[in-house]
Amino acid sequence: MKIIQVNHLKKYYGKSKGIEDVSFEVEKGDFFGFIGPNGAGKSTTIRTLLGLIYPTSGSASINGMDIVKEKEQIKKQIGYLPSEVMLYPSMKVKEALKLSMDLYKVDCSKQASLLCQRLNLDPNKKIEDLSFGNRKKVGIVCALQHNPELLILDEPTSGLDPLMQKEFFEILKEKNEKGTTILLSSHILSEIQRNCNKAAIIRDGKIIACDTVENLSNSNAKYIQIHGNASFDTLNGIKNMVKDKEGCSFLYNGDISLLLNCLSKGNIKDITISEPDLEEVFMHYYKEN
Numbered sequence: 382m383k384i385i386q387v388n389h390l391k392k393y394y395g396k397s398k399g400i401e402d403v404s405f406e407v408e409k410g411d412f413f414g415f416i417g418p419n420g421a422g423k424s425t426t427i428r429t430l431l432g433l434i435y436p437t438s439g440s441a442s443i444n445g446m447d448i449v450k451e452k453e454q455i456k457k458q459i460g461y462l463p464s465e466v467m468l469y470p471s472m473k474v475k476e477a478l479k480l481s482m483d484l485y486k487v488d489c490s491k492q493a494s495l496l497c498q499r500l501n502l503d504p505n506k507k508i509e510d511l512s513f514g515n516r517k518k519v520g521i522v523c524a525l526q527h528n529p530e531l532l533i534l535d536e537p538t539s540g541l542d543p544l545m546q547k548e549f550f551e552i553l554k555e556k557n558e559k560g561t562t563i564l565l566s567s568h569i570l571s572e573i574q575r576n577c578n579k580a581a582i583i584r585d586g587k588i589i590a591c592d593t594v595e596n597l598s599n600s601n602a603k604y605i606q607i608h609g610n611a612s613f614d615t616l617n618g619i620k621n622m623v624k625d626k627e628g629c630s631f632l633y634n635g636d637i638s639l640l641l642n643c644l645s646k647g648n649i650k651d652i653t654i655s656e657p658d659l660e661e662v663f664m665h666y667y668k669e670n
């Protein structure tokens with residue numbers, strides 16, 4: 382069952398482009414990564430889905446509900462972490478969490494204190510005394526504490542130290558295993574590769590690839606690293622060539638026998654052929670054009 386459906390969504394801020402053409406689907410139970418560099422349109426897409434800004438054209442639904450007409454109903458069913466967490470500075474952490482609980486009209490104080498413990502967040506501290514990372518944790522607890530069936534998290538790990546990032550993803554994995562659908566935006570490819578089952582790549586306001594993380598990483602191309610010298614000028618199918626004084630590395634989806642032919646004419650000390658990781662594929666998508 383599709384929990385998020387996005388059809389040709391476009392958002393212009395006046396004359397300035399936010400997103401041009403965004404379409405993708407998220408199935409119930411997915412751990413879905415939304416990847417793109419700064420300014421690609423991740424936050425604009427997410428804010429439009431949440432009804433915080435209106436689309437210029439196109440449509441989208443969450444749980445079958447229209448993001449414009451039924452935005453209030455949608456908000457009750459999801460947990461959202463914005464990329465920049467805004468909180469009342471004079472409140473204590475526990476007061477900010479209570480305020481968020483009250484908006485959802487649920488008492489989830491047990492879940493809140495459990496999350497605070499796991500994220501090492503002191504509920505008695507004042508927001509204004511918290512570091513950037515600890516404020517982010519308050520936002521995370523606000524998004525997760527009421528156990529929503531859909532979590533939309535906009536760059537959740539920025540500001541968290543590596544130990545906290547690990548714990549945070551542990552929590553998300555546990556929730557996902559219990560059925561929570563997660564849409565997570567990030568420009569950190571390794572965290573998408575480690576944790577998500579599907580991903581969409583956005584570039585300049587358009588979705589340029591959307592598939593399982595496995596398929597995205599498995600683009601038929603091999604990642605070739607060569608220690609030594611050889612000429613590949615006559616070879617078709619080379620992408621992302623990086624040269625240094627020791628040798629070179631590139632993505633190759635051409636005829637392997639032609640590659641071996643070039644290598645046999647060169648002076649090669651070592652060669653590694655491996656599956657490219659998501660980062661290589663991502664660079665390939667971004668360098669194309």
Ligand SMILES: Nc1ncnc2c1ncn2[C@@H]1O[C@H](COP(=O)(O)OP(=O)(O)OP(=O)(O)O)[C@@H](O)[C@H]1O
Pocket residue numbers: 394397398399400417418419420421422423424425426464568
């Ligand atoms: N309020 C706004 N007014 C005008 N332009 C905006 C506004 N918000 C975003 N944009 C523009 O929309 C485009 C997409 O920005 P957006 O913040 O959605 O990207 P992003 O992928 O979330 O980037 P980041 O990773 O840096 O957060 C950018 O060109 C940005 O300058």
